[in-house]
Amino acid sequence: MRAMSESVPVRCPACRREHRYTAPSYRCVCGARVVPSLDRHGTATAVTHESWDEGWVSLRCADCGREDQWPRPEMGCPCGTLLRVPMAEGSAPAMTATRPERRRSRFRPVTIHTARDAVTAAAVYLRWLGYRDIRRADQRPPSGVGIAARGLVAQVDPTARPASLRDVECLWLTAMTESANCAYFSLAGYADEAHTRAETLGIPLFVLDLTGTPQPVNGPADDLDATGP
Known part of the structure; x- marks a missing residue:
């Protein structure tokens, strides 16, 4: 649940x-x-x-x-x-879900201290999902760092700026030219239009917390997190 x-x-x-x-x-x-x-x-x-x-x-x-x-x-x-967005004063985040069924070994995150750590954390997570041959992407994205695996291109944005609509669409276009799937990892989340567009295009969106654990923030990301490639 x-x-x-x-x-x-x-x-x-x-x-x-x-x-x-x-x-x-x-x-x-x-x-x-x-x-x-x-x-x-x-x-x-x-x-x-x-x-x-x-x-x-x-x-x-x-x-x-x-x-x-x-x-x-x-x-x-x-x-x-x-x-x-204002948060409730003095209240803890009370809503949690039950622990999911363990389908893989436990994910071991990489703590994020630097921008390079964010890229490493995303790569470690993709490898844990089941992607292989992870490397730096051939095409450099307009912002952040591009990484690639067999059948996937991903963008990691380690800045404090929410990813924009243009960022998400550029990643999608890159994936289309390479006949690959794509995923986006951001430290600061996503602009509202970027989130909406990603849902339409089926792009998994993840937010990286400081522990280095990617958090799915839309339906495609939930599916990828649950089933892998």
Whole structure:
């Protein structure tokens, strides 16, 4: 059974447009899913200065009690403003799922300290899923680092900026030219349009937490995480 992600209205303070934001679920190392608790009555704030430290928040797994660093809930507005979604004050992420059935050996993540660690973490995860011959991709993506495996091209974005619609579409076009599948790994999550487009194109989206564990944040990523290539 899966944790239910919370959806809240978010109004941009710059252009006053209202959006719906659905909190991503993250997978604790114990196997349970952790969902941030959002404040549906709070006010979103514009991020004017991106800071690595401010882009993360400590969340505790209600199943095993482990506390980890996860990306702070943020989304991009079409007007260009990056919005920080308010979280419920003093509340722990109470929603978790039961541990999934173990189909493989336990995944051993690579702790992320640098951009290179993020690329390594994604490569280790893909190898754990069952991909082979992992290497640096032949084509360099517009942002981040491209890696490839047999039948797959992937992009790893180690910046504190959510991946954009253009980032996702460029990855898809690269995969099309190479007749391969694709996957995206981001440290800072995804703009709303990027997330929507990825669902339409069937692109798995993952968020890398600081433990180096990729967290599926859309349906195609859940499927890939569950079944592998």
